[in-house]
Structures are given as C-alpha cells and as structure tokens.
Amino acid sequence: AQSVSQHNHHVILSEAASLELGCNYSYGGTVNLFWYVQYPGQHLQLLLKYFSGDPLVKGIKGFEAEFIKSKFSFNLRKPSVQWSDTAEYFCAVKRNTGFQKLVFGTGTRLLVSP
C-alpha cells in the first residue's frame, strides 16, 4: 500500500522567509499528488495537485510544488511566506487507477511569525 512521509512536523519561519516542505511517497506506479492546507479551525482545502505533464505545479496563494519522479518526492515551496500562511499542510497521494483511496501524510504545522 502506498504511504506518504512528511519529514518536517513543525516549522517556524519569519515573514518573508522562503518555505520548503518535504513530501515523499512510497508507491512506484502512476500517482496523483496533492497538497492540502488546513487553516486554524477550518476544513482542509486543496492548495495544488499534480496529475501529469509539467512537474512544476503552481497552486493558490503563491504556492508551488515540484514532482521529482526519481526521488518519489513532491515538495511544497513558497518564496516568501506571510503570517496568514500559518496552518497545517498535508501532502497526499492517490494511485491513478480505479477506486483508490487518498492517503495523507501526517502533516506539517507551519507557524509564521510577523
């Protein structure tokens, strides 16, 4: 079964710092990859997704992620974070065949100090 690893459980940054959150998955076949964000007290929202094509995916709010197949990675990046980016970020993977569940990583809590 596929699994997802997020190496950073807690990240603290100052505003304007650059962000990179790591995500690795364990499935060798074709996958769909996602980053979701959960702001404090809110539900999960989709930040961006990768299905095929350009491995550099741009999402909402200035976020982007790069799919590196050889490394089984899908790291999330933002050049300059804002206080409002304080949230929990979840990487997720789904096999691209039939009825497959979406498997989430354990999440990374990001705290951006003003």
Add this chain to the structure above:
Amino acid sequence: DSGVTQTPKHLITATGQRVTLRCSPRSGDLSVYWYQQSLDQGLQFLIQYYNGEERAKGNILERFSAQQFPDLHSELNLSSLELGDSALYFCASSVATGGGSNAGELFFGEGSRLTVL
C-alpha cells in the same frame, strides 16, 4: 465554504455510547469519504462510498460502520465508544473516484469533533 455539510459540529458523549455523524456531499458529487483526525494518528482514511456502494476501506474499526443513502448523504456510526475515539471526523466528497484530472480532488467538510468522556 466547500459545499460539504457535516453535523453535528461538536458532540460530547460517554464511553460505551453510540453516535451517528452525518454528511451531505457537494451537489453532484457521488463519492463520499470519511477520515479521522487525531493528534497522535494524523489524518486516517476510514472508508469511501461511491453512489451508494462501499469502494474502499481503510483503518476503520469493527465498532464503526458507514453507509451512503440514495440521496447520496452518508452517515458514520460509531458504537461502544472508547476514550481513544475522541477525534475530529471529516467527511469529504468528490465528483469521481477513478483516474483522471478530477480524481482525488476532495472537498472537505468542517468536521465533527467527538469527545468521549
């Protein structure tokens, strides 16, 4: 607003009791997913339904059951509750569940926070 509605938002009950959590998916979405989020386990997939039929099962305990009704709303039943069942239970919905560009894009409700005392 994701369009997914969950009730109740908060629920406090005692060990040994039974509760039912309800989810109404986005209009037009056929797939419903249930996830459990706890501090120590993260976001765990429980079960998925597609147009009334169970399609995938995750780490769902035997004390838990779910169903999706003809009107596509879903209920998650939790019985013989234990302290460790305290968690945030999320429902999500999606248009489809196979491959393709929309597959896997889940829309989440705000969750039902269950506290077992």
